Amino acid sequence: MSAPPAVEISALVKRYGPATAVDGLTFTVAAGTITSVLGRNGAGKTTTIETCEGFRRPDAGTVRVLGLDPLRDGARLRPRVGVMLQEGTGFYPGARAAELLTHLARLHAHPLDVGPLVDRLGLAGSGPTPLRRLSGGERQRVALAAALVGRPELVFLDEPTAGLDPQARRDTWDLLTELRADGVTVVLTTHLIDEAERLSDHVVIIDAGRLLAEGSPQELTAGAADDIIRFGGPPRLDLASLRAALPAAAQVHEVAPGTYEVAAVVDPRLLATLTSWCAANDILAEGLQVGHRTLEDVFLELTGRVEGSGSGPARGPGRPARESGPADGWPGRGERPADGWPADGAAGGTGPRS
Amino acid sequence: MTFSPAPGAAPVGRMLLAQSVFETRLLLRNGEQLLLTAVIPVVLLWLLTAAPVFDTGRYERVEFLVPGILALCVMSTAFTSLAIATGYERRYGALKRLAASPIPRWTLLLAKALTVLVVEAVQVALVCGLGLALGWEPSGSPLSVAALLLAGTLAFAGLGLLMAGTLRAEATLAAANLLYLLLLVLGGVVIPLDGFPDGLRSVLGLTPTGALASSLRSVLADGDGLPFGAVAVLTAWAVAGLAAAARWFRWE
Secondary structure (H helix, E strand, O other): OOOOOOEEEEEEEEEEOOEEEEEEEEEEEOOOOEEEEEOOOOOOHHHHHHHHOOOOOOOEEEEEEOOEOOOOOHHHHHHHEEEEOHHHOOEOOOOEHHHHHHHHHHOEOOOOOHHHHHHHOOOHHHOOOEHHHOOHHHHHHHHHHHHHOOOOOEEEEEOOOOOOOHHHHHHHHHHHHHHHHOOOEEEEEEOOHHHHHHHOOEEEEEEOOEEEEEEOHHHHHOOOOOOEEEEEOOOOOOHHHHHHHOOOOOEEEEEEOOEEEEEOOOOHHHHHHHHHHHHHOOOOOEEEEEOOOOHHHHHHHHHHHHHHOOOOOOOOOOOOHHHOOOOOOOOOOOOOOOOOOOOOOOOOOOOOOO | OOOOOOOOEOOHHHHHHHHHHHHHHHHHHOHHHHHHHHHHHHHHHHHHHHOOOOOOOOOOHHHHHHHHHHHHHHHHHHHHHHHHHHHHHHHOEHHHHHHOOOOOHHHHHHHHHHHHHHHHHHHHHHHHHHHHHOOOOOOOOHHHHHHHHHHHHHHHHHHHHHHHHHOOHHHHHHHHHHHHHHHHHHOOOOOOHHHOOHHHHHHHHOOHHHHHHHHHHHHHOOOOOOOHHHHHHHHHHHHHHHHHHHHHOOOO
């Protein structure tokens, strides 16, 4: 890729009083890609994005957006960059959706037509309702449309799908893919692992303000430590008989009700044994998936290490990581709740399958 | 539709016009704001002119009331309404979102000022029109009146923005309405300050409302020239309020 990077963040540090929100973060965003900044709540995602948007002054390090300094060159940068603030904020409470978008369009030289944009985002039905009375999901879509209406070459979207229902989330993913196809660079933050995995060309995983890993989802999930088979079925299967059928080294767990994992050296024979056992027990294994780690596995391994070293902030109730949420990235599984982070306080250095 | 990039800011004049029209439209659509800025002043002027509720001393009732109600209009728009609207814009991130848009900050502030002036012009037309219909005969120089209205606007706007930029939106709503009510009663708007004890009266005369109402009255009812004392009081409030707002206003 020969084009200069859309965003270059180098050794960025941002503190709020005694708390360090971003701690020496470095990454770049290639032009024309979708890049996800993935991390928990409080990992420093919003601070990073808002520094790129010119809302925050770095305590150290540099940020360049389209080759410009967001603070010094803000006036030149703002027409070229679309911004979606967190939680669908950024609206006049008494304005209507189309009215706000029409107004923002007037601040730009070659804006999108508001009518088709409103239709495209499914907001036509909101009519004369003031924005403060719209649902959270509708406001999110207004905020997304507001980021796009000026036809920017780069958009920063802070948790664009938070609070959306599964269908709206998929629609948003489609829209973002369309943006990329039309040549818009997309930088988004998310705490949804499956979102980062399915949508992005590049994933930047941060925790406690530091870069843990970056790469394409494929790169990040390559090099599995263990092979694994996942499948879905009725909850509370008798796993003892399955364990008996499989090689002794194989580990079998029901990681969530109706979701099973077999960790073993996976070969055709093992798979055949598993499916035979299913057939014998009249179990239709759903979404059977062999082999590669999901991004969630990678994420939990990475952030688990940070937790284990004691440098991460204290977090929620300590429960085994895998019991608090079904494996995402799992074909056909339900959506993770918007803030359904796996509770990880106690996960520590112990991997999910150890 | 295509999202292919075509970035660019609109010409600044167009942004200023768009922002002013947008904010004015939102304001004129807001029922609570209209109650404060139009309904209450007009009803008060009409009722208190028709019925002798307070002793207006040496002035005809309408002669006393029109200047006071004009001061109330300035307070309602440049202080109460501006504070509440800005407080909620801040709370819902509208200001932050605009800060990320191509509109320069000075253009946004100028648009807010124009919005206030447009609403005030409507108010002045309403109140003066009603006053004339009720037999009001103004004296004094319109230029002096305009200067006082402008000085009062700046004084109130500084305080309104300071409040909106530092308090929570709900607190701004409550405090702005409370001050409106207190100064309506105590600011020489409809009740002559002469009726209050001396000490309190001199304090009330130094409030923006007291200074604006009494100086408008001395011009419009007594035909005095520009009262520089009141202009100094209003200017002091304006400088202090705007400086404090510039210093402590938080955009989010």
